[in-house]
Amino acid sequence: MKYADIKHCDVANGTGVRTSLFVSGCTHRCRGCFNEIAWDFNYGNEFTDETVQEILDSCGKSYISGLSLLGGEPMEPQNQRVLLPLVLRFKELYPEKTIWCYTGYTYETDLLAPEGRAHCEVTPEFLACIDILVDGEFDQELYDLKLKFRGSSNQRVLQIHEPGCPELFAEMDR
Template identity: 55%
Template sequence: MKYATIKPTDVANGPGIRVSLFVSGCTHYCEGCFNAEAWDFQYGQEFTDETIETILGYLDHTYITGFTLLGGEPMHPENQKALVPLVEKIKKRFPEKTIWCYTGYDFDRDITGDMNLRLPETNRLLSCFDVMVDGKFQLENKDLKLRFKGSSNQRIIKVSESLSLGEIVLWE
């Protein structure tokens, strides 16, 4: 897997000050995407064990609230396997920090439903995520006043609560 960038301090993609990883590779091709260069799976730098250690180092500060995965598309089958060790290490080392994941896929149809995205790694990732922002960015529904999402069709979902209840539980 490759990644586009790491932001050691990000305040736009979840509450508080967060570390964010923008992975490369996306097949949604949303019109008006703010990160279209990351559609290419070969864009950016190689994701390695050293990358994981760098991210863990950035997280090791009391002022950091959590970690956010964005893209590209973190939940694309080509990216899931590489992300499991990272999010599991974050959850183990920093259980007080939240993990957010942005995906263009639909949580109940694509991620937890019967679509081809469900891999052995999917459940491992979901068990580490606190919140998932789902749905493709839709330029016609873009709203700059929305908090932590780009278009009104997207949902901010509490992952564990949604999985345990079998229905979508929204964050705030």
């Protein structure tokens, strides 16, 4: 996997000050996407063990509230497989901090459902590490600057309580 960028003091992609990883590769190709350059799976830098350590070290700072995963598309199956060790290690080291994940896929149909477009063998374990999931493709026609933590009104900010139980999530009104 490749990644487009790492922001060590991001205040736009989740609550508090966060470390944000922008992965490369996205098949959605939403019109008006803010990070079109990251659609290409071959764009950017190689995601290595050193990259993982850089992110974990950054998240260890007391003022960092957590980790945000964006793209590109972190929930592309090939990206999930590479990111899983990072999110597992993050939760082990920083259980009090949160992981936000931004995806164009929808929680119930694309991620939870075994036949979903982005569901793969690691998805249940990956979702178990995610605290807040912002789901849904960006829709330029529904773009609204007043929305917090999302770009278009069709996107949802979901607090995941019990991964695997779609009836037990709550949409955050932010």
